Amino acid sequence: MNQSMRHAAAEPPIAQANHSWDEETNLLQYHYNGRTIISIPLPEGVKAYYRRVSDGNLQTSPFVQQLYLAFERPQRVRVTFELSEDAINMRPRRAADGEAILGQSGRPTIYGANGLYDVLQDLLIDWHGADWRWACDRIRTQDNGNAIAEIDVEVGVTPWIINLRMHYYRKHLNFSYHKPWEWRPNLKPVSGWCSWEAYRRDIEEADVLSSARFISDHFKAYGLEYVQLDDGFQPSLIPQSADGTVAEAWLRTNEKFPSGHEGLTSGIKECGLQPGIWTNAVVTNPDFAALSDSCIKDQEGSPIKGKWIGYVLDCTPETLARHVAPYYRGMNEFGYTYFKTDAIRHLIYDGLHEAVKEGLISNDEAEAKFRAFLACAKEQIGDAYLLSCWGVFSEVVGLADACRIATDSNPSWPAIRMQLVETARWFHTHRILFLNDPDHVCVRAPMEWAKSAISLVALTGSLLMISDKPENYDDERIHMIRRNLPPLSTVTAETGALDINYPAFAWTHVQGYAIDLDKADQQHTGHGHKPPVGHPGHPFTTLWAIHMQTTDRTWCVAGRFATEPLQASVLEIAQLGLNPAREYAVFDFWQQQYMGRYTESIPCHELEVGSCQIMAVCPVDHKPVLLASSRHVSMDAISVLHESWDNGLHTLKLAGVPGTSENYWYYVPAGFTVLGLSVDNGQGDWSIEGETVKLTICFTGEETLSKLSFGQL
Structure with a gap:
């Protein structure tokens, strides 16, 4: 044969x-x-x-x-x-x-x-x-x-x-549960708004619904999908009584949410968005833990307790069927389509492995119990999206659609730097094992820091959640968020063992107090070392190349992210995964400025810590070529639906938000001139800017067709 x-x-x-x-x-x-x-x-x-x-x-x-x-x-x-x-x-x-x-969108x-x-x-x-x-x-x-x-x-x-x-x-790489021939996670781009860093536990039903209306008005048309409630809705004790169940406690809301889960999900859906919910593995009621046969007890019969997890469910089939399955099934029936399951790191390491230390169960039993908890949740929510939070473990592979790869974020620089560094560290898992989640982006941070965080999340196609109160979204920040929606479907284009030679912290503890290491040493970097004075290169975590490909077009988006100060430098084109023998036209997205044509290397300016530079790097030919757009940081994998060149006529089929306008830049070689422009279902204009032509499209509908004709001198 x-x-x-x-x-x-x-x-x-x-x-x-x-x-x-x-x-x-x-x-x-x-x-x-x-x-x-x-x-x-x-x-x-x-x-x-x-x-x-x-x-x-x-x-x-x-x-x-x-x-x-x-x-x-x-x-x-x-x-x-x-x-x-x-x-x-x-x-x-x-x-x-x-x-x-290296990352890739397309193949x-x-x-x-x-x-x-x-x-x-x-x-x-x-x-x-x-x-x-x-x-x-x-x-x-x-x-x-x-x-x-x-x-x-x-x-x-x-x-x-x-x-x-x-x-x-x-x-x-020892991800033993990775069996893609049996199961693949939901790898769609995910974006939404999360309540945690906006309100924390000081949140009420009205806050969620008013935020949903704001999010819908400003971001839904750009691709944002979810509004996720994160903590603050549940009773103080889990379960509420010694003879109660974990499920009953979570399925009931406290007095701050008088309409219950049904009112919340229906209100979010009325805004055209999908409701998401924060869930947790904790047990906090000591009377329940002492009396119940569902919690793990030590040799003396006392319930064991772990940091952040409280008391520990034994995760037997009987316990899961009574306490966990109804919890997730009920939330799904209420209409939630996105589940953030929190504290599971504490369930396995601060809970089940405490039982291992006590000699009550084996390591293999602890792992099996942990998997059983998450499998139970996944089974009950069906096709709903499941985010495992927090900590990256082999044990969640094959069950979770997404995994939180970083610790809790906030608007401070150490937290944002942590997001940038951990996105780099864990990129080899991204859209192979699960979707990577570097935690929510706090856009109310200083503008350059927020721009760096949201740009990297959007370009890498990581899970993009913003988390601020609506009043924090001024016009500049609204514009910035829109430029990054939706996130891409980027997949890692490199693989290898996890690098554990630099620290993963955003902050640490010294003699019992949490400190910001940047305040102790302003030069301290995400690597745990000080860059040499005048260092011209790009240390790991600071340089990215996302290779973009559609049916009609191939280009690269290069990103410089100053997780530490970056000096003015010459960026070698080969280091981006591009052929240095070719010529490239380069465009700076956030500056909305053409940088010129280059072979072998691109001169780059200095970047202060926390700032970024995003560049379209497009191979040029002997005819005009689409170079960049103002619509999306990808320049542009989102609004350009189709592109063609036929005997001097360049046609663009574009998607846009009615009532808005966007700019599209062409690199135009010497010897070509614009003869005219026609636009169907919209309005357009063009202007010459050096070696480029800027095309401005005003969208009157969701799609438009632009035809720019060129002649040769």
Whole structure:
């Protein structure tokens, strides 16, 4: 039987790819799990050396298979990779100092990113040891749904190496519950408003509903979806009586919410938004804990207690069925479609593992009980969205749609810096294991800090929640929020082990007092080191490159984020994952300014700590090209629905908010001139600004069609 036609296993095997060589066609192929994953046409008349199978050299646990190819004299070969429909380009290591952290929207192929990751098979393929280039600017989809990527490789007498790592996240990175062939999280872009940092526990029903109306009026048309109540609605004791249930306590609201959950969800939905709710794993009633057989007790029969979690449910099937399942099922029936489940870090580490320390249960039992709690919640809420909060654990993989990767945020610089740093640290998990949540963005922070936080969250496609009182949203901040809605569907484009060589704190404790380390040392950085005086580069966490691709267009959004002060510097284009031999037009989004054309490097200005610079970096050709827009920080993956160029006529199909106007910039090479503009279902104007043409579109409906015609001098 042809190897490529073999049956694919429901669970991809932890086993080697087998090879075949066709003498007639001189085609070398490797086959894995029902697909021909690698095809290499060998040149005629040249002796080839290749590894048939792994021969045991690197077959270990976790499993690594190494293949290689060499020729008696240098040859160029085109290598074709065929993977599942959910395959992406991936750099097989994390960014180093001076390199951009790589992300992708669409399925672009990124210069220098020498790997492919098949998400559905959890298979990482990477290659080393020879010069190579992508044969196409994107990963293509075949008629059978499989993904195809091709590279041209210069292979000589030194072996070119291909590594295959089966069950990569599951075994190599130790996320043992990652089984994408069984379950994938909901990876849609998520944005909303959260009440916690706006009101904390000093919140009433009227505050939520008035905030929902404000959010709907100002942000719904731009893509914001959820309004989430976070704490302050529940009774003070959980459960309310010694013989009560945890579910009854949470399903009843206190006197500040007289309409109950039903009134709250219906009020939010009347604003055209989806209601979200904060839930918690705590038990606070000591009488219940002492009398109930649902809490874990020590050897003397006293209930154990942990920090932030209170008393600890034993998470047996009986306890979950009585106390937890009705809780989540009831909230779902009230109409909540977004669930933030909090304190689960404390459930496992400050609760269940306290029982391990007491010798009451084993580590494996603690993990199983924790998973059972979260699985119970997920089962009861059905298709509703589930955010695991807080702390990143392997134990939530396969259950949670999103995971809080950072500690609690607030409008201070240490907290915002923490969000930026943790987004960088955990980016290798993003939209592979779950959606990353760096916690809510407090837009009332100083403007440059807030701009940095919300820009990074939007560009990386992380979970975007804003959390301020409506009166904090002045016109400038409203404009800034809109420029970042909705967040993108960005996926990580790099992977590797977690870096634990720098601190994760936003603040710490010294002799019992919480202090802001920036006040103790204004030069203290997110790395835990002081940058050298005049350091010109970009330390890790400060440089990002999100590679954007639509059906019609490919470009890069480069972001500089000053988690520490950044000096004026020359940014090497290759460090962004772009071919330095090409020429690029560059546009600064927040300055709304064209920066010029560059090859090899881009000159960048100094950035004070907390500030950012977002640049569109677009390859230029011998005809006008769309460069940037004012609508979205992606410049523009949101409002540009379709783009085409035909014999001097550039057509844009655009989505917009009726009654607003947006600007679109074209880079126009010498020798071209604008002949005219027509706009359907809207109004438009254009003006020349140096090497660019600015097109202004006034939207009278939700979509418009712009046709800008060019002539050659």
